[in-house]
Amino acid sequence: MTTVPTSGIDLWADDVLVDSYPKYGALRELGDVVYLAHSKLYAFTGYDVIKDALADPTRFSSAQGIGFNDGVNQALKGTSLASDPPEHTQLRAALSENLTPRALRGLGEQIKANAQALVARLVKQPSFDAIDEIARRFPIGVVADLVGFQGEARANMLRWGQAAMEVIGPMNRRTTENFPIASELYGYCSQITQDALTHGSVGWGVFEAEREGIIPEGSARHIIHQYLGAGLDTTLAAIGNIIALFGRFPEEFAKVREDLSLVPSAFNEVLRYYSPVHVWSRVATQDVKIGDVKIPGGSRIAVILGAGNHDPRHYKNPEVFDVTRNPIDHLSFGYGPHGCAGQGLARMEGAAIIEALATQIKSFRIGDVARVPSNITVSFDTVPVLELEAV
């Protein structure tokens, strides 16, 4: 048995978060499993190792939380995120019931129309910030309509959703600063009542399901909390990445413009190229051997989704952004029993935006993009769109 490769890197250092892929590549070259001495974590870096771990809740548990600090792991107790089968199964069903592609069927046309209308307004401007005008605005509208948020909640959604992801990180400054904001969201959701939500919305329906005994008592508020906590900052990152990548690789945007059947493939490639969630966690329930490396039971694991998505053993030339690649098996939604419950909605949103851009814009250039470090969701903070030429 060989010694586990060790690295001194802090995955949450500012300079790593704003330019993570070269560092992930260096970690993966050390091994599929690398011990991170700074954070006392075992990092999983290879595509196969990550996928196998996510498929195996018996050995790699979520029950002790999927975050990197005790506070958040305590707070998540009793949710589908922080449980294993069999407890997980019913919680998951309650969460995903209204998010399956079938349940969302009626929403698809509305989301497409909203995306077309948003882009139609923007193409009249010679320049705008794609993050403010598209990546933030669009998913806020979708999630607010879906859950049926009005008033106070609608105005706070973005800061609440961002804080809910930020506090999943280790106990650094960002986590500390965001706990009070994440608590506001928790407080709001713990008091929310059905009549605060738009009649007939998905959120309203979740309360209806609770009233009818279809889902366990008290779970409606948890579910609303998860829709907001998980559904916003992630999609924001993905949509911002669409415009940043099309701006950086105009020839790839041109391919989608010429062939709209590439829209789903292009969105998969955007998700593979820049994982909105770069790292997530599990705990080894027992001593586990991976290759030559032994991981002691009880170890906390950092599953680096972004590293797996750029594993050259799985994706040829992973640094090439190729809209024809269709990497349908990317890891950005996770995988297995805990795979993203909202991925159907996310696909609808991403495809709607790509299609609206590809049908209404001939070409554009982007100015200097900027990232702001954040613990879990990696997104651009500004993507200036310049010299836009409409169709």
Add this chain to the structure above:
Amino acid sequence: MIKLVLDRPRCEGHGLCVEVAAQLLHIDDEGYAAIDVSEISDAILATAQAAARVCPVAALKLIGEEAT
């Protein structure tokens, strides 16, 4: 014979399996995957493996496949 099996309660109807293996499965009227061809011959093994691989919630499996 290798068999393609669906853990129906786990299926959420994302439909990626149908995207890669329309000859083996379809989405039924209730919005979930349904297997049309469960006995997997060598000729369709690669397609069946792709379907199992892309299921995002690991609801689709091949059984009787030799461990690799």
